Amino acid sequence: MTLSLTELAACFEGVIPSILCTVGADGTPNISYLSHVTRLDDEHVGLSDQFFSKTARNIRENPRAALLVVNPHDGAQYRLDLQYCETVGSGPVFERMAADLRATSAQVGMTDVMRLRGVAIHRVLGLRAVRSPLAAAPPEAWRGSALPRMAAVVDAFADRTELGEIVDAALDALEAAFRHGATMILLHDPARDCFVTLGSRGYGRTGIGADVLPGEGLIGLSGKEGRAIRVSDASRLRRFGAAVEASSEQENRTRSVALPSLPGAMSQIALPMATQGRIRGVLFLESPKRLAFSAEDEAALALIARQLAAAIALSEADAAEAAPDAPIPRRPSEVASPHIRVVHHAHDDSVFIEHDYLIKGVPGRILIHMLEAFLSAGQVDFSNREIRTDRALRLPGLKDNLETRLLLLRRRLEDKNAPIRLLRLSRGRIRLHVAGYPIVISDRKSGAQ
Ligand SMILES: Cc1cc2nc3c(=O)[nH]c(=O)nc-3n(C[C@H](O)[C@H](O)[C@H](O)COP(=O)(O)O)c2cc1C
Structure with a gap:
């Protein structure tokens, strides 16, 4: 049965390093490990050149090499006979491999060390399974398509x-x-x-x-x-x-x-x-x-x-x-208990409820705005449209992700088990629910919104 590179997809996942053998002009072999080998198509692979030294010299002197790849699922090993084609330092193949390398090296804080110099493209002349020194583990049950x-x-x-x-x-x-x-x-x-x-x-x-x-x-x-x-x-x-x-x-x-x-x-x-x-x-x-x-x-x-x-x-x-509902104003009573302490820091719009951090940024600003409307006019129902067009809120333009911000605010209030909640009434409409009387303390300069 002839094998194809597609069947070896798991060998190129970067789990088990591949082993590359090149040979110098005098016939001396050289071995190097490679963590990044990519299948480019059914006939070509790309080797990531970050540190090639002797390897690069040997490839120039003798363009034939052998690569051993391992399937991490079952330990099966395969030998690829390679013919060097070219090394690319730009273009889609290079960019994709460089991005993969950036992703893994960023995780270990080695972005500067693990820099891709080039992708050494090789043609696969032959491909065969080699006997593994260890018995292969059975592959995991296939989960289906x-x-x-x-x-x-x-x-x-x-x-x-x-x-x-x-x-x-x-x-x-x-x-x-x-x-x-x-x-x-x-x-x-x-x-x-x-x-x-x-x-x-x-x-x-x-x-x-x-x-x-x-x-x-x-x-x-x-x-x-x-x-x-x-x-x-x-x-x-x-x-x-x-x-x-x-x-x-x-x-x-x-x-x-x-x-x-x-x-x-x-x-x-x-x-x-x-x-x-x-x-x-x-x-x-x-x-x-x-x-x-x-x-x-x-x-x-x-x-x-x-x-x-x-x-x-x-x-x-x-x-x-969604259009605004006509709210039924009912100013809250100061004797409502308990009093809920809400602190707003204007420089980052962070909000603390009962000394507990809730949220910052635009959602924080929206909550304070709602609480102030509740305290001054008894407003409890709000529509997205009126929040969006309220100039005092300084929402960042049409693409303001208002729904996202409101959901974030609603979920944070739930997560913190806060005595203030947002209830969704219908599409684009929400209700403020306060289990007590909010005392809003803001360091916003008077007159500034
Ligand atoms: C686990 C492991 C993975 C490696 N992966 C790569 C690689 O993807 N690319 C690379 O250029 N060097 C890699 N190296 C370094 C090479 O094996 C080798 O040290 C380098 O090519 C310089 O050796 P040379 O003078 O024989 O070319 C890796 C080394 C180890 C131990």
Whole structure:
């Protein structure tokens, strides 16, 4: 039976280093390890040249080489006979491999050391299985094609119109279909240029409100570069944010929420949620198993992420249309108890309820605005349209992600078990519910909005 490079896809996952043997002009062999070998098509592979020295000299002197690759699922080994073609230092092949290298080296803080100098493209002249010195482990049970799993996930959220429902349905369906471990959905906040966690499953805590800067870790890189990034064996990688302890004191001190992490995560995949040329967020999955996500899973999850982005964009647009309700003003009574202390810091719009950090930025500003309308006029019902057009709120333009911000605020209030809640009335309409009388203390200069 003739083997093809496609059947060896798992050997190119970067889990077990490949071994390259080149030969000098005098016939002396040279061995080097390669962590990054890419299958370019059914006849070509690309070797990542970061440190080639003797290897590069030998290739110039003698363009024939032998490469040993290992299937990490079962330990099976294969020998590839190679013929050197060329080394490329730019173009799509180079960019893709450089981005992969950036993704893994960013995790170990070695972005400067692990720089791709070139991709040495080789033609595969021969390919055969070689006897492994160890008995091969049985391959894991095949989970079936990713296509039905993808269809089940997309089906679960495609008909939902409200942002919170879309996020929850997608998270639940992903968990049921892929049975991986943990999932996070982060949406891009253009005002602060970061990715904010809007929902998660499989972690000890939700992490709602935790943010990741573009370029930071797997999530930030995927969001910044707009491409899927997959790590199949994270045992050597330091997980971004993993060392950060999550506690109320820490949230109060840093005015930020720590990103949740899955202890012992081995496989991670981050997928950009892009639609109409705009990256709206990142879908992130992780698993305690090595090689949990195959290339086929990646393709399926990439499509799910795109569908999710489109559903979210539609829900934002729909919610913006809703007209305001006529509110029934009823000023709150100061004798209502208990009094709820709400502190607002104007420089970052951070809000603390009963000394506990809640949120910052635009959602913080919106909450203070609602509480002030409640205190001065008894307003409890608000429509997206009136929030959007309220100039005092200084929302950042039409593409303001208002639905996202309101959902984030609503979920953070729930997460913190706060005596103030936002209830969703209907599409584009929310109700403020205060279990007591809010005392709002803001250091905003009088007259400034
Ligand atoms: C596990 C492991 C993986 C490596 N992966 C690569 C690689 O992907 N690219 C690279 O240029 N060097 C890599 N190296 C370094 C090479 O094996 C080798 O040290 C380098 O090519 C210089 O040796 P040479 O003078 O024989 O070419 C790796 C080394 C180890 C131990």
